Amino acid sequence: MQYRECLDIVRELGLRFRYYKSIESLFELDQWSALPAEGAAYRQQTAAFIGEQKNALYQGDDARRAADFLAGVALSDIEDDIARGLVRTFLFRYRNAVRTPQDTLRQYNLMRADCMRAWNEARAAQDYRIFMPWLDRAFALKAEIARAIDPDAPVFDTLVGMTDEGLSVAEVSAQFDKLKAGIGTLLAKLSKARAPEAAPIPDSDPDQMAAFAQRLARELGYRPERGGFNDRVVHGFTSFMGPRDARVSTYRSGSYNLIFTCLHEAGHAMYSSSSSQPVIDAGLWGGIEGGFHEASARFFENMIGHSLAYWQFYYPQLQQEIALFRDIPLAQFYALTHRVQPTLRRISSDEVTYSLHAILRFELERDYFAGLLTAGDMAEAWNDKYESYLGIRPQNDTEGVLQDMHWAGDYIGYFQSYALGNIYDGQILAAMQRDLPDLPARLAQGDVGCIAAWMDEHIWQYGCCYTAGEMVRRLTGGGLDAQPFLDYLDQTYSAVYGLT
Numbered sequence: 001m002q003y004r005e006c007l008d009i010v011r012e013l014g015l016r017f018r019y020y021k022s023i024e025s026l027f028e029l030d031q032w033s034a035l036p037a038e039g040a041a042y043r044q045q046t047a048a049f050i051g052e053q054k055n056a057l058y059q060g061d062d063a064r065r066a067a068d069f070l071a072g073v074a075l076s077d078i079e080d081d082i083a084r085g086l087v088r089t090f091l092f093r094y095r096n097a098v099r100t101p102q103d104t105l106r107q108y109n110l111m112r113a114d115c116m117r118a119w120n121e122a123r124a125a126q127d128y129r130i131f132m133p134w135l136d137r138a139f140a141l142k143a144e145i146a147r148a149i150d151p152d153a154p155v156f157d158t159l160v161g162m163t164d165e166g167l168s169v170a171e172v173s174a175q176f177d178k179l180k181a182g183i184g185t186l187l188a189k190l191s192k193a194r195a196p197e198a199a200p201i202p203d204s205d206p207d208q209m210a211a212f213a214q215r216l217a218r219e220l221g222y223r224p225e226r227g228g229f230n231d232r233v234v235h236g237f238t239s240f241m242g243p244r245d246a247r248v249s250t251y252r253s254g255s256y257n258l259i260f261t262c263l264h265e266a267g268h269a270m271y272s273s274s275s276s277q278p279v280i281d282a283g284l285w286g287g288i289e290g291g292f293h294e295a296s297a298r299f300f301e302n303m304i305g306h307s308l309a310y311w312q313f314y315y316p317q318l319q320q321e322i323a324l325f326r327d328i329p330l331a332q333f334y335a336l337t338h339r340v341q342p343t344l345r346r347i348s349s350d351e352v353t354y355s356l357h358a359i360l361r362f363e364l365e366r367d368y369f370a371g372l373l374t375a376g377d378m379a380e381a382w383n384d385k386y387e388s389y390l391g392i393r394p395q396n397d398t399e400g401v402l403q404d405m406h407w408a409g410d411y412i413g414y415f416q417s418y419a420l421g422n423i424y425d426g427q428i429l430a431a432m433q434r435d436l437p438d439l440p441a442r443l444a445q446g447d448v449g450c451i452a453a454w455m456d457e458h459i460w461q462y463g464c465c466y467t468a469g470e471m472v473r474r475l476t477g478g479g480l481d482a483q484p485f486l487d488y489l490d491q492t493y494s495a496v497y498g499l500t
């Protein structure tokens with residue numbers, strides 16, 4: 001086999017893999033927005049079939065011949081970035097597909113519905129013991145799969161690498177330790193200052209709020225011809241249907257929080273639908289998965305969407321369009337959206353403490369897979385960590401260890417990506433400010449298009465050609481580093497709390 005022939009095979013398999021993934025995205029959107037209860041069983045069969053077909057792509061002779069040939073090629077010797085991305089993603093998918101023990105995978109898939117049911121039941125009873133055996137089983141099966149995929153690596157490294165390719169647990173832990181310490185220092189500093197006055201803002205008309213939030217997303221660069229909005233689901237998410245088709249779904253609400261949800265999802269959608277044509281032709285569109293995709297979303301939600309300069313331009317428009325805000329000064333809105341207050345819930349936490357919620361979950365998983373913690377210890381360990389990191393202790397298991405659906409769903413080894421997104425954002429912001437030193441002045445004048453233009457030039461157009469680590473090196477010349485994010489937090493919140 002020649003290198004060219006091999007590359008053709010790899011490209012073709014990659015394209016087919018993406019077709020299946022697009023079908024899965026359609027299914028997911030349909031499941032949350034339209035699928036009737038009695039249609040669920042047949043859909044599950046159809047989805048299982050699609051999943052099998054997707055994996056079968058890598059079980060054939062062509063895939064094996066290409067993998068054999070590529071075993072003798074060093075990635076670093078491939079000069080073309082797209083070809084290198086193609087080979088890297090092929091080898092990653094091939095390894096996962098051929099090494100995953102099908103029996104174990106089947107057992108895992110068969111128990112998923114029961115696992116979710118037990119989680120719901122445990123939540124209703126506020127009793128982790130109902131869910132505990134299921135968590136134990138799910139984690140054990142995942143460990144078995146991870147050991148088969150890479151017998152030489154610690155289980156949790158393999159699981160984390162499935163979401164955040166190329167990152168080791170040690171590297172993530174080191175940056176999380178730095179982040180924890182920095183956030184602890186900032187919280188201590190803020191606790192000595194007086195929190196700014198921030199009376200709550202009541203909800204307004206959901207239609208008006210949706211119209212305003214969607215306009216902000218469009219003005220930031222989310223193009224309706226590459227997606228669309230649907231506000232009839234229970235939580236925000238983005239469906240990656242195709243290289244020029246990323247749909248944003250949100251809940252229906254009159255709360256100003258809808259604005260931030262919309263900006264977050266628009267960040268995912270713009271990233272996913274902005275790959276260059278050569279990247280699309282190679283099937284590498286959509287962006288780097290895991291923490292780096294989260295970074296694009298959180299950048300628009302937080303770095304831009306929570307910035308004072310942005311609201312100096314848009315707040316008068318919000319007041320113009322939604323009457324309720326006319327009696328609320330910008331200072332109050334800004335203070336309210338920057339209130340730092342430890343809470344038990346990850347999804348309603350503030351920008352400063354948010355990372356701690358993700359980090360402690362990552363640490364619990366890490367300690368479980370290292371054998372330092374059993375499923376039976378999980379609820380207590382969870383509560384202890386909340387008390388130690390955030391100073392508050394859950395009063396029952398539903399407020400605590402049963403809070404997220406991740407461990408009952410197929411998201412084991414996933415939580416690190418939320419905090420990694422913040423770390424990447426600090427590094428992206430620093431790189432952007434180097435090129436756009438007058439960014440706040442631009443935002444205050446409504447020149448928001450420069451952000452998407454910068455993202456496109458430096459990040460989005462490349463799809464998933466690079467790993468997150470390679471991308472960070474391109475942007476900063478260095479590796480993963482929590483310091484720029486800590487600097488951003490300190491600057492922003494010292495100003496909010498009058499400490500500068």
Ligand SMILES: [Zn+2]
Pocket residue numbers: 264268294297
């Ligand atoms: Zn997200």
